[in-house]
Amino acid sequence: MNLEKIIKSNKYIYSHKSEDEEENILLHLDRTKCVFFQIDSKYKILNKLRKTYGNLKFKLNELDFYLSEEAINLIENMFLYSVYLHDIGKINPKYQSEKMKNNFEFLSEEEKSTLCLNKIVSTNHSYLSSIVYIDLMQEKIDESKNISTKEKIVLYYLMLVNANIISRHHSNQSNLEYYFAKLEREINNAKMANYLYFYNKKLNINYEKISKAFINIKKIKFDETSVYIWNKILNSLLISCDFIATHSFYSKKSISEFKINCIEGKENIKDIFYKNPIYKGIESYKLNNRYFEENNLPKINELRSDILIESNNNLDKNNNERIFNIESPTGSGKTINSLSCALKLIKDGSKLFYVFPVNTLAEQTEDVLNGIFKGKLNTQIINSISPLPIKSTDKKIDYNKVLLDRQILNYESILTSNITLFNLFFGCGREQSMGLFSLFDSVIILDEIQNYKNLIWKEIVEFLYKFSEIMDFKLIIMSATLPNLEELMDFEDKKFINLIENPKIYYNNKLFKDRVSIENKLLNETVDFKKLLDLIKEEVNIWNKEKKEYAKFLIEFITKKTAQEFYMYVSKKLNNYTVFELDGDDNKIKKQSIINHLKKDSKELKSNILLITTQVIEAGVDIDMDLGAKDTSFPDLDEQFIGRINRSCLKEGCKAFLFNLDMANIVYKNDYRLVMNIDKNKDNYLKCLSNKDFSCLYDKVFNKINLTKGNWLCSEIDVFYKDLKMIRNKDISKHMKLIDINSFEIFIPTIIDGVDGEEVWSEYVELVSNIDMEYAERKVKMINLKEKLEMFTFSIKSNKSNKLNAFGGFYYIKNGNKFIANDKFDSSRFKKEYMCLLNAQ
Structure with a gap:
């Protein structure tokens, strides 16, 4: 395609403008295309696209058909041209005049008045790019003589999918139907001639054909999921290629200088890991099964080694598969095991992703990786509060590059959250899903x-x-309570490979099964705070006398309110105790301070420790307590809690007491695990927990899911597949949202660990208000300030709008110190005082 001929007077049309230079539009489009080919050369994206559509089966009127080679060639070209033509709409004279300050000296004053000064003409270029794209692609489809009518329906549909992406590349993704509804109006827009003055072609879009194809595609059956995924991939690539090409212009650097970071020397990384003392110990154990015994090392190391060895062996047998399960008890060394497996799967050009439910685990794992690789593996935490890497030695910081690296996940190894991963898959925000292409050929844990x-x-x-399957990444799923999710699907062959063939062998080993005695006597009683306090005193007293050391007691409630109330109740009733309360309101610094205190050896303690907490402590947090008590919720969550007790398996006499206080069916009202509520299924509940066999729980959950999904004439899952087919991005994003709770953030300017909240707020206000600062610099500094902001920020759950005055996404609460008691935020008091504002409609 010769854009020099298609764009009239192209040498006078610009795409970007710096202080001393204009970037010609053809140069920017070429740069964008070059970036795409650079990424494609690494990940073979076009080959993967061809593979998907070559294998995709379509069905019309009960007859199957596959796309011809010529149709697939067109799909590949349309995909590539989506990136190449994304900014062709910048030929809009109004855009050139207002955004590029283009004087168009070769135009007459009358032409300038019509094209550039007309107030009713907009500067929009993204939608105009999509119009030109359709005009050019429809011509290519119609020129193809050997493509069948039903294939053309598919091609027209995919052309619209791509055009929708182009039209939104400077905003959030929207639904395909919204784009289609606007299309006829825009094609017939009386101002279109003005917009396309520099388009050296007559606009010849046949809307009737497009409309007919858009209707008929609903009659064709195919795998909607695959088309949706390529829609997300193209969105990621288009925006990323555009950003990288733009950075090339502003930084005055060649495209070839921009490096897509990934693991290049996999053998070097493996060599470092295999020289680690833990792995060397496992290798010694393989040669001599009495190695740990002879070196006076804990017997638990034998079990951990057996689990890793079995995982590695089964991976070697199935390394052509994509998804692997590691189900093993808490404290069985899943981090090292998963890393060992990941290194077997990793290729040169891969990235390594660790995905966690909470930020604390990312920080824990970062410490592990840094301890093993000593900085030889470029690792970055990506979440809402972790700062971006800026070298203190940098004289001139390229903030655009720092920000761009974060947006496209341009690191060798990334530690992130479930939320970030699902935003990559399903998010509609432009920057939410930019980094999706980085998952190609990666290993994700x-x-x-x-x-x-x-x-x-x-x-x-x-x-x-x-x-x-499409992006060719490998997936390792690990948990101590892992549901066999594959049972929910009708796969012909087994797709999820269990690296531990029989987890019960390890769960039933006395080192794991008997390390904590599960006590249920409180389940037969009505429990109140006094009874729980008496239990704590009694059990800690027994521990002190028998062990001649201080005890670490963990108690978990299922609501933050109850945890905070119990903390207030016991604070003045316990002597010779250090009492902590940890919940979702606590900032990273306090959380880490408490965890560090808990990690002290019992002999170092100067008093007994009582930690009062909520679910924030369940999922993998690396603490090792002696005794515990938990308000029951579900067997798998209770097991995660029990995993925080005697984690090292080195102690005897460790106990976990279960009680029933708050109503789980209210706290977890939409959770299908309520099918095994302790109030109704006490015996099965306790059997499931004591046997460490959670299949009975998950079987009930799977039945509930299948009943719910297919219970109506037009079932929920059918509606979802229609959303996929019609590329209803917003609806899909909403459906796949992991957390449904709505909340807002308040800022209370106290003083914490010598950091003055007022000063932090002033710095934030100055950043937000500084309109002279470049966008990238402000954005990077904002991200790097988040860690401090988070110290003074509290989340308030509310499904309603409110009348509080917001600034930059936060609600600043003047004189908010009154809501802080004993270093804890009193959310109940805050809600009472601000109720009238919080309940505003």
């Missing part, structure tokens, strides 16, 4: 997948499999 919203487990399983 998912931790505690059972914590994902089980209302959408069926959809999650299908998407994980399809994304891994």
